[in-house]
Amino acid sequence: MDKSSTTVMAELSLLDKGLINLLQHGLPICERPFHQIAQELDSTEDVVIEHLNQLLESKVLSRFGPMFDAACLGGAFTLAALSVPDENFEKVTEQINSFEQIAHNYRRDHAYNMWFVVACESQKEIEQVIKKIEEKTNLPVLNTPKLEEFYVGLYLPV
Amino acid sequence: MSVSTSQSDALTPLERQYILLTQNGLPIVANPYHWVAEQLEISIEQVLALTKDFKERGIIRRIAAVPNHYKLGYTFNGMTVWDIEDELASKFGNAVGKLPFVSHCYLRPRHLPHWNYNLFAMVHGKTPEEIQHYRSQIKELLEEVLVIRKSDDASQSIHTQSNDMLTSTQILKKTGLRLKRKTA
Numbered sequence: 001m002d003k004s005s006t007t008v009m010a011e012l013s014l015l016d017k018g019l020i021n022l023l024q025h026g027l028p029i030c031e032r033p034f035h036q037i038a039q040e041l042d043s044t045e046d047v048v049i050e051h052l053n054q055l056l057e058s059k060v061l062s063r064f065g066p067m068f069d070a071a072c073l074g075g076a077f078t079l080a081a082l083s084v085p086d087e088n089f090e091k092v093t094e095q096i097n098s099f100e101q102i103a104h105n106y107r108r109d110h111a112y113n114m115w116f117v118v119a120c121e122s123q124k125e126i127e128q129v130i131k132k133i134e135e136k137t138n139l140p141v142l143n144t145p146k147l148e149e150f151y152v153g154l155y156l157p158v
Numbered sequence: 159m160s161v162s163t164s165q166s167d168a169l170t171p172l173e174r175q176y177i178l179l180t181q182n183g184l185p186i187v188a189n190p191y192h193w194v195a196e197q198l199e200i201s202i203e204q205v206l207a208l209t210k211d212f213k214e215r216g217i218i219r220r221i222a223a224v225p226n227h228y229k230l231g232y233t234f235n236g237m238t239v240w241d242i243e244d245e246l247a248s249k250f251g252n253a254v255g256k257l258p259f260v261s262h263c264y265l266r267p268r269h270l271p272h273w274n275y276n277l278f279a280m281v282h283g284k285t286p287e288e289i290q291h292y293r294s295q296i297k298e299l300l301e302e303v304l305v306i307r308k309s310d311d312a313s314q315s316i317h318t319q320s321n322d323m324l325t326s327t328q329i330l331k332k333t334g335l336r337l338k339r340k341t342a
Contacts, residue, residue, distance in 0.1 A: 010229040019223075020230070026220035029209050031189055031202060033221070045188060052186045052223070063224040065183035066209070072217040073177065073337040079266065079278075097331045105330035108237065110322065112273070115237070119335050142273055148248060148265035151255025156225055156232050156282060 010060045015043055015051055017158045020061070023052075024155050069152075076123045078145040080130065081112040082137065089113070095136050101129045112142055172198065176208060177217075177337050184221070227282065235282045236289040236323040238296055239275035241268070241305040247276060250303050254279050257299070259292045274307060275322065286325075293323050 012020070018041045027033040038048045055061045070077060084092045089107075096102055096116055105116040120126045130141050169177070179197050184190040195205045212218040227233070242250055247265050254277065255263035262280040277300075281292040304320040 009231045020225055023223035024225065026222045029191075029206060029213065029221060031191060031206070033190065034186075034188060049186055049188065055223075056186065058229075059226055060229045061223045062226045063183050064186060064222075066180050066212070066221050067219040067224070068177060068181060068337075069216055069219055070335040072215075073181070073335065077335075093330050102331060103333050103335055105332075106326045107328035107330055108324040108326055110324045112324075114330070115324070116331070142269055144266040144269075144273070144278075146264040146266055148251065150248075150251040150263040150265070151260060152219065152262050154224070154261040154282070155258070156227060156230050158225075158230050 010058065012060070012158060013051075015041060015047070016055060016060070019048065019051060019055070020158050023061075023064070024157075070119070074121070076120050076126050078118050078126055078130075078143055080116055080118055080133075080144065081142040082114045082133075082139050083112050083142075084114050084137075084139065092137050092139070096133065099129060099133070101125070172200070173208070173212075174337070176205075176212075181334075181336055231284045232282045233284065234286055234289050234325065235280060236293060236325045238279045238281060238293050238321065238323045240277040240279070240296070240300055240321045241274045241307070241319075242277050242300055242303045243305060244276070246303045250300055251277055253299055254296055257292075257295065259283075260296070274305070274318070289323070289325070293321075297321060 019037070022037060022040065028036050030036065032045065034048045034052070035045045038045045041048070052061070052064065056064060082092065082096070092114065093105070093107075096105055096114065099118075101118050101120050103117045103119040105114065107113060108115050118126055118129055120129060126145075130143060133139075134141055175198055176194070180194060185193050187193065189202075191205045191209070192202055195202045198205070209218065209221070213220070227235070251263060251265050254260055257279075259281050260279045261282060262278070264278050265276055266278055268274050268276050279296055281289050281296075283289040283292065300321070306320065307318040
């Protein structure tokens with residue numbers, strides 16, 4: 001199993017939960033954003049800042065800041081998959097992960113059991129990486145680049 | 159169009175600097191944008207204006223906190239995939255994207271006969287039952303536009319389901335997507 005799934009669930013105060021829920025939706029763009037957040041949660045700016053720093057330190061929050069649309073940062077992306085025989089799974093994982101252009105890679109329970117995001121400088125480089133993956137693994141890549149985006153926005157309420 | 163095109167060339171040097179500075183996060187202090195202003199040697203008004211402009215242009219989706227799924231107990235995720243009629247894909251894709259429990263929703267190409275699904279929607283939950291429940295809700299919404307494929311062709315017989323859910327059993331690699339510093 002995934003090593004991260006054994007992570008102990010965090011013990012959270014009511015204020016922490018309120019902060020996590022509110023801040024996933026986003027912060028107002030103003031000089032004192034935490035002051036405004038504190039008012040909504042019946043707290044103070046200092047307490048909110050202290051709790052948020054603790055949540056980051058304990059890794060309940062993995063990041064705080066602007067969420068950029070990756071496509072706007074330049075480059076080309078695609079989601080691709082492989083159908084890897086179980087006996088080769090470890091070897092193919094190493095082969096795929098060794099490409100610096102592979103940003104994410106997940107094992108999934110399906111005939112296509114390995115799904116990864118390829119992030120490159122250009123579309124041409126994507127095609128090259130996919131070709132190299134096919135040569136290296138001797139497996140055909142299922143390439144599913146996005147044609148249309150309907151929604152992106154993770155919200156995990158607590 | 160099948161790929162995201164590069165927009166980074168359209169960024170001004172200041173905009174690139176802003177992204178490079180903040181893409182790993184903002185400090186959690188009373189005046190986070192003052193820190194940005196100091197680092198970029200511009201005024202706080204300029205920073206706020208630039209941030210709002212980025213948001214309007216969709217370059218910044220939002221200023222937000224990203225939780226660790228596992229620490230919050232969200233240990234299950236499912237990539238639900240659907241074979242829906244092409245002509246109605248945009249309309250129904252938008253509807254699925256509006257469901258509160260869907261985090262990502264995209265139209266992607268089919269590769270027949272191996273892969274007949276064109277709509278992808280990610281769901282997250284604390285139990286396997288929870289993500290199954292979300293999958294059923296999406297199914298209710300899509301019922302009338304699901305493609306029914308005949309399975310008389312033996313080579314296609316295992317690929318004729320109209321939908322599926324691929325649950326993640328292991329993270330094999332996870333890195334952030336970052337704007338790179340231009341090398342001179």
